Amino acid sequence: MAIPWGTLKSLLIFFGPILLPKALSYYRSVRAAPRIQGLKVRPLPRRIRLAISLLLLTAGFFLLLTLPPFSPEHIFRLTQSRLQIPADVLFTRLASLRPHNTLTPTDLALRAKFASLESRLVYLHLGPSTVATCPFCTSDDPRSYLYYFLPELLAPHLANLAVVTAATSALLTRDDPRGVAGWRAPAALAAAALALADLYLVAAHDHAANARALRLAEIDSFYWTARAARYAALAALDAGLAALCYLTGTQRAFVRPPAPAERLEAVVRGLGGVKGKINAAGVVKNTVLRDEELRGRCNAYWAHEVRLMREMMEDREVVEGVNDALLNRIDIAGIERDAEAYAKAVLMPSGEGRAATEEVVG
Structure with missing residues (x-):
């Protein structure tokens, strides 16, 4: 049931x-987290x-399927006929639109x-392929058409789930195990939820x-509307996942900080260098x-x-510039204090010297 616009606005x-x-x-x-954690924006790993290219190509393919040239024919719209039109008249009109006035096997x-009217209603609900090719369906049991339609319904969802899991697999996320790989479970759950909702x-x-x-x-052409919405939703899911992979891959957002063991290992590696x-x-x-x-x-x-x-120091302009800086711009006393503290930190024993050095540098 549709929600009124007034309710949504309220x-x-x-x-x-x-x-x-x-x-x-x-x-x-989210945007400031990588900077706070000391992570810099980097070029996108190969x-x-x-x-991301795989996800965007899949999203583009799904969007292409929503266009009318790639959608199944709607006989009633194609012939501009009402639902209760006699079958002979309907297919006579359809034959006049076919090459050589010949109906296809699906048309026959x-x-x-x-x-029967029930078959026409199922046609609008589940599409022409289900009604034309189902070998065990009857108009007395409309649910049988739904069972036959399930593979066609779930096929794009399963294909998209395979693409999502491949794009977030260890093979392609090896360069960023903490970021992009973290979207694998949420993306798979979103794809499954989309399939269940559909x-x-x-x-x-x-x-x-x-x-x-x-x-x-x-006439409510549910099959064609649902088909376009299905492929548009799958394209939006893939495009959204590609955007998240870009943000995490470049360390702009949604990046998990390194574990303490990894940070310690990086420090030890840097000290070794x-x-x-x-x-x-x-x-x-x-x-x-x-x-x-x-x-x-x-x-x-x-x-x-x-x-x-x-x-150089004997040059007049240099001497005047140095004197001006010493008298007006530089805190000589502060520099002397810092130099003295640093010298003491270097000459102290290791523990005291390290603490004093950290205090001076900080």
Whole structure:
């Protein structure tokens, strides 16, 4: 049963001021979470690009199926006929629209079934293929048509579920195991919920309501409307999942922070790299000091550097600029305090020195 627009407007006016600020606050917190956790926006990894491309291609395919050229024929609309028209007249009109005035096998099967009004109602409810090809269905048992229609109903949902699980599989989310892979379970649940909702709406539809339609405009073409809505909903689900994968893949939003063990491992790895660079610098320094030629070149470089800096500091404009900065712009006392504290932190024992260094750097 449709909800009146007035009721929807009243609900929006009542709940809008309550829900909108909460939604904006949630959006801002989600956007700011990666920055708070120290995560930077990064280029999209290649595998996640493949996952997003798969989802967008599937969404585009579903949207393409909603267009009229890719939808099954609606005989009553095609021939501009009312529901109660005699079958012979209906298919005579249809034959005039076919090449060589020849009916197709599907048309002939429908012509045999359209002798009863119930078959026409089922046609509007479940589509032409179900009515034309079902081998065990009868108009006395309309539910038999629904059972035969179930594979056609569930096929796009199952195909989309396969695409969703493939796009969020470990093969394509290896570059971002904490982000994109986290959408696997919610996306699968959303796809399953969409399939159950679709099944419920089709099964609960009262196809007999069309029996009172006397004109073409009064006919409720449920099958074609539900088919377009089904593929549009699947496309929206895939496009939404692609957007979420993009946000998590680039670390813009919805990113889970690294576990403490992972963060500790990253710190240890970084310290190991720093230690390796320090050791390499020590090796280079020892090599330079032990070699007479390299030691001479090093001493010559520093002698030239000292002479160059002395000549620069003797320039009048430089002297005036330094004096102006020392007198007006720089807190010399604060710099001296920080330098003294840092020097003490370096020369203290390890525990005290580490705490003092952290205090100075902080």
